[in-house]
Each structure stands twice: as C-alpha cells, then as structure tokens.
Amino acid sequence: MAAIELEGVVKTFGPIRAVDGLDLSVPAGICLGLLGPNGAGKSTTMRLLTGQAIADRGRLRVLGYELPARSKDARARMGVVPQLDNLDIDVTVEENLAVFARLYRVPDIAAAVDRALALARLGDRRGDAVDELSGGMRRRLLIARGLVHRPRLVLLDEPTVGLDPQIRAEIWTLIEGLRAEGATILMSTHYIEEAERLADRVALMARGKVIASGRPGELIAEHAGRRTVEYYAPPQARAAVRRAAEAAGLGVRSAGPALVIVGSERAPAGLVPEEAITRPSSLEDVFVELTGEELE
Amino acid sequence: MRRIEPAAVLGVMSREVANFRTFWRSTTFSSLIEPMVYLLAFGLGLGTTLVTQVDGIDYVEFVGTGMVATAVVFASALPAMFGTFVKHRFQRTYDAILAAPVDVEELVSGEMLWIGLRAGVFGTFPLLVTIGFGLEPVPGMLLVPFFAFVTALAFAGFGIAVAGSVAKIDQFNYVTTLVITPMFLLAGTFFPIDQLPEWAQVLSQLNPLHQLVVLVRDACFGFEPTDLLRLAGLVALVFAMWRLAVRQLTNRLID
Numbered sequence: 001m002a003a004i005e006l007e008g009v010v011k012t013f014g015p016i017r018a019v020d021g022l023d024l025s026v027p028a029g030i031c032l033g034l035l036g037p038n039g040a041g042k043s044t045t046m047r048l049l050t051g052q053a054i055a056d057r058g059r060l061r062v063l064g065y066e067l068p069a070r071s072k073d074a075r076a077r078m079g080v081v082p083q084l085d086n087l088d089i090d091v092t093v094e095e096n097l098a099v100f101a102r103l104y105r106v107p108d109i110a111a112a113v114d115r116a117l118a119l120a121r122l123g124d125r126r127g128d129a130v131d132e133l134s135g136g137m138r139r140r141l142l143i144a145r146g147l148v149h150r151p152r153l154v155l156l157d158e159p160t161v162g163l164d165p166q167i168r169a170e171i172w173t174l175i176e177g178l179r180a181e182g183a184t185i186l187m188s189t190h191y192i193e194e195a196e197r198l199a200d201r202v203a204l205m206a207r208g209k210v211i212a213s214g215r216p217g218e219l220i221a222e223h224a225g226r227r228t229v230e231y232y233a234p235p236q237a238r239a240a241v242r243r244a245a246e247a248a249g250l251g252v253r254s255a256g257p258a259l260v261i262v263g264s265e266r267a268p269a270g271l272v273p274e275e276a277i278t279r280p281s282s283l284e285d286v287f288v289e290l291t292g293e294e295l296e
Numbered sequence: 297m298r299r300i301e302p303a304a305v306l307g308v309m310s311r312e313v314a315n316f317r318t319f320w321r322s323t324t325f326s327s328l329i330e331p332m333v334y335l336l337a338f339g340l341g342l343g344t345t346l347v348t349q350v351d352g353i354d355y356v357e358f359v360g361t362g363m364v365a366t367a368v369v370f371a372s373a374l375p376a377m378f379g380t381f382v383k384h385r386f387q388r389t390y391d392a393i394l395a396a397p398v399d400v401e402e403l404v405s406g407e408m409l410w411i412g413l414r415a416g417v418f419g420t421f422p423l424l425v426t427i428g429f430g431l432e433p434v435p436g437m438l439l440v441p442f443f444a445f446v447t448a449l450a451f452a453g454f455g456i457a458v459a460g461s462v463a464k465i466d467q468f469n470y471v472t473t474l475v476i477t478p479m480f481l482l483a484g485t486f487f488p489i490d491q492l493p494e495w496a497q498v499l500s501q502l503n504p505l506h507q508l509v510v511l512v513r514d515a516c517f518g519f520e521p522t523d524l525l526r527l528a529g530l531v532a533l534v535f536a537m538w539r540l541a542v543r544q545l546t547n548r549l550i551d
Contacts, residue, residue: 052551053551054551075397086387086388090318099307100396103304103396
C-alpha cells in the first residue's frame with residue numbers, strides 16, 4: 001500500500017489554482033522529493049496532507065486514511081517538519097520536545113525526549129532555552145520534534161532552505177539516517193542537489209501538477225540525455241551554435257551569459273565548440289526541458 | 297460534533313504552562329501590585345475625601361471587590377486576543393500544533409481552559425489585597441475563583457474569536473476601545489450603576505463583567521437568589537463564545 005495517494009486533487013484560493021489536478025503516489029519506505037519552483041503548489045500540497053487545507057476536489061489517502069475525514073488518525077502517525085521555525089523560543093529544548101510528545105500521545109514522554117535529543121545531538125543543551133541555540137541546532141531540534149513519536153511517514157517542507165552549506169550537509173546526514181531506518185519521507189525542495197542526493201524518486205511539480213516523476217537518473221536520461229554543454233561566448237558566436245543545435249533537434253536554452261545544449265552526446269560531430277564546458281545533465285535540465293521555467 | 301480528546305486539550309495546555317513558567321514572575325508581580333495601587337489611590341483619594349461608603353460598604357471594600365472583574369478581563373480577553381494572533385501569525389505555533397493530532401476545537405478548548413484557570417487565580421488577587429486592607433474573610437469568598445474562572449472562559453473565547461476575525465493586530469484597538477473599556481467602566485467597579493440613567497442600567501445588566509462584580513460582592517457580603525441566574529447567564533455566554541471562537545479560528549487556520 002502506498003503511504004500517500006493523491007488523485008485529481010484541486011485546491012483553489014480565489015482565482016488562483018494552487019493545486020490543479022494533482023496525482024501523486026508515494027510508496028511506503030521511499031524518500032520522494034517533490035521538486036518545483038516557488039509557487040508550484042508544494043506548500044499547499046503539504047498543507048492538504050496535514051488537513052490544514054481542504055481540497056476542493058479529488059481523493060487523498062494518507063497511510064490508508066481518507067482525508068479530510070480521517071485526517072487526525074493520519075496526523076497521529078505522521079511527522080511534520082515545517083519550512084519555517086516555529087519552536088517556542090523561551091522554553092527549553094527538552095520542554096519543546098516534551099510538549100509535542102504529549103500532543104502526539106507518546107506513552108513514555110521521558111524516553112521519547114531522550115531519544116529525540118540524541119537524534120538532534122542536543123543532549124548537552126537540553127536545559128537551554130531555544131533562543132540560545134545556533135541556527136543549525138534549531139533546525140535539528142525542529143526535525144527531532146517532528147520525529148518525537150517515531151512516525152511512519154515524515155513530511156519535510158524545504159528542510160534546508162536558507163541554511164549555509166555546512167549545516168545543510170548536517171541536515172542531509174540526519175535525513176539519510178531517517179531513510180535508512182525505513183521511514184517514508186516526502187520532502188519538498190527547490191534545491192536540485194538535495195533532491196538528487198536524498199530522493200529515491202522525484203516528482204517534478206509545476207503550476208499545481210506533477211509533470212514528471214521517477215528515479216532521478218531515469219528522468220534525466222529520458223528528458224535530458226547524459227550530458228549537457230554550457231557554452232560561454234559572445235552573443236553572435238552563441239547564436240550561430242544555437243541555430244545549428246536547434247536544427248539538429250537538441251534542447252537549447254540561454255542561461256545568463258551561456259548557451260545550454262541539453263543531451264549534447266547526441267549532437268553531430270563538430271557542433272559543440274571545443275571550449276564549451278561539458279557536465280552531466282541534471283534535474284534542472286529536465287525541469288527546463290519540460291516547462292521552459294528555471295527551478296531555482 | 298466531533299469527539300474532543302482530553303489528551304489533546306491537555307497537550308495544548310501543557311505548552312501554555314511551559315511558556316508561562318518563563319514569565320510568571322512578572323505577571324504575578326503586576327497582578328498583586330496593580331490592585332494595591334488602585335486601592336491606595338481610590339481609598340486614599342476618593343475614599344477619604346468624597347465618598348466613604350457605597351451601598352453600606354466601605355468604599356475601599358467596594359472598589360476592591362469590584363476589581364476582581366477588572367483583573368479577570370485584563371487577564372483573559374487581552375491575552376486571548378494578542379496571544380492567539382501572535383501564535384498564529386508571527387510564531388506559527390498553531391501550524392505546528394495542528395500538524396499533530398489536534399483539531400481546532402481542541403486547540404481552542406485548551407487555550408480557553410488555560411486562560412480561564414490563570415485568570416481564575418489572578419482574578420482573586422484584588423480580593424486578597426482588599427482583605428489586607430481590612431475586608432473580613434467569609435466562606436462565600438471561596439466561590440470567587442470559580443466565578444472568575446467562568447467569566448474568564450467567556451472572555452478568553454471572545455478574545456480568540458476576535459483574533460480569528462481581524463486582519464491586522466492594530467484592529468484590536470477598535471475592540472478594546474468599543475467593547476472592553478466601556479464594559480470595564482460600566483461594570484459597577486468604581487461606582488454603583490443604580491444611579492446611572494436607565495438605558496445605562498439596562499446595558500449594564502447585559503455586561504458580563506457587571507454580573508461578575510455583583511457575584512463577587514454577594515460572595516463577600518451575602519448571596520441573593522438572583523445570583524444563580526447571573527451565573528447561568530455567564531455559563532451560557534461561555535458556551536456561545538466557545539462555539540464562536542472555534543468557528544472564527546477554524547476559518548482562519550484551515551484553508
């Protein structure tokens with residue numbers, strides 16, 4: 001049974017169709033990256049899954065519970081890590097965890113708090129007010145709070161947005177550990193690297209819909225080939241290469257001062273200038289190929 | 297109506313208790329000192345110069361017992377308004393709570409109960425201070441925390457409903473100016489309302505704070521049969537405000 005099943009879900013806010021016929025299935029035990037630019041409908045999807053938004057149309061099942069009717073049962077077995085820090089900053093680290101252990105009806109509060117403290121590596125800061133923690137510690141605590149009841153399903157909403165690279169790597173390690181324990185993870189992100197590293201599968205979202213989904217490698221191979229070329233040159237030189245690439249039926253776009261040719265291994269000999277930079281194709285290339293929009 | 301789970305309500309309250317532990321000293325200090333300042337000012341100012349007795353009661357005791365209602369409204373309606381708005385809009389606390397197995401109804405119930413309990417305790421401080429100023433303790437006074445609790449529940453519900461209705465925090469000014477301040481002044485705390493024009497007397501009967509003032513004075517100086525009716529009115533108001541708060545906050549929190 002899939003941990004999350006959405007079929008034809010629609011959610012409008014006035015004239016805006018935030019989620020517009022969304023189909024998504026997250027099999028149990030995998031990490032699915034929901035990838036899309038700001039405004040694609042990722043956050044609304046997360047709110048639909050926690051019952052904080054009610055769909056206008058469509059079918060939603062979480063851990064086998066029909067939403068919104070059985071939302072509370074689903075929430076009891078699901079952990080949510082929000083994009084924005086909403087810890088109680090004057091309260092101690094351990095009390096923040098204890099309150100949520102109670103809200104999740106955990107039988108042994110003390111044991112759950114100890115386990116969450118170990119997970120967040122904050123055992124020695126347990127008595128400190130959240131206000132005294134660094135940004136990275138607060139983010140670890142926020143994640144541990146969402147896991148205090150050992151949920152089977154975890155929703156991570158942009159888990160590393162706004163964090164510096166070192167802290168981001170720390171959080172990735174934490175998520176990796178969670179994945180290894182067999183939890184199902186739905187992670188929304190607009191960072192390509194995050195999705196490529198952590199997700200078993202990704203679903204690309206644009207304008208309220210999933211436009212493509214699958215394993216990152218397969219999606220890239222299918223839509224963007226193996227390699228992509230970035231050609232930095234004066235406009236006239238770029239224009240000439242662009243015409244030739246288009247004539248050869250290759251995906252082409254401008255990215256600032258560069259011409260990007262997607263799936264360049266299929267280019268006829270001599271088309272790609274020698275000074276062009278070749279790199280492996282990425283999900284970003286897939287996304288642009290499919291939507292014409294940039295991700296980040 | 298859906299089932300309300302006590303564990304969810306208690307969980308919401310436990311969050312409030314954890315936060316309250318960080319600021320109880322300042323709140324307790326001001327709750328004790330404020331009635332003292334009022335009693336000294338009115339007792340020494342008005343009480344020794346213009347009025348000595350009202351309805352056969354020493355003026356200091358008249359004001360002191362009436363100030364229970366003042367303490368209750370300021371410990372319930374205002375924290376409910378500002379607290380709810382801040383937790384929703386600025387701290388996003390409610391997003392976190394509602395992601396747990398807690399419904400808006402349980403959230404509102406927990407918030408109301410906690411504010412009610414807190415205001416029930418702090419509401420009795422003016423009475424304790426007045427006893428210090430010479431009011432004779434009587435058994436009826438043991439009901440005062442209960443009266444304060446019930447009234448505070450109603451104002452907590454009112455405050456949450458207001459917070460769930462306004463778009464910006466400064467719109468609270470309309471509510472304090474048009475609702476809270478007139479209620480506070482026309483409660484019969486500082487002067488008896490039976491000398492006001494008839495329309496003001498009728499309005500006062502609809503004022504829950506006035507009902508609390510009468511209940512507290514009667515607890516100190518002798519109950520009347522009509523007090524049961526007053527209490528029943530307050531209980532009905534609690535229920536109405538609870539439902540209103542649940543409705544307004546649901547509209548605000550669930551898209």
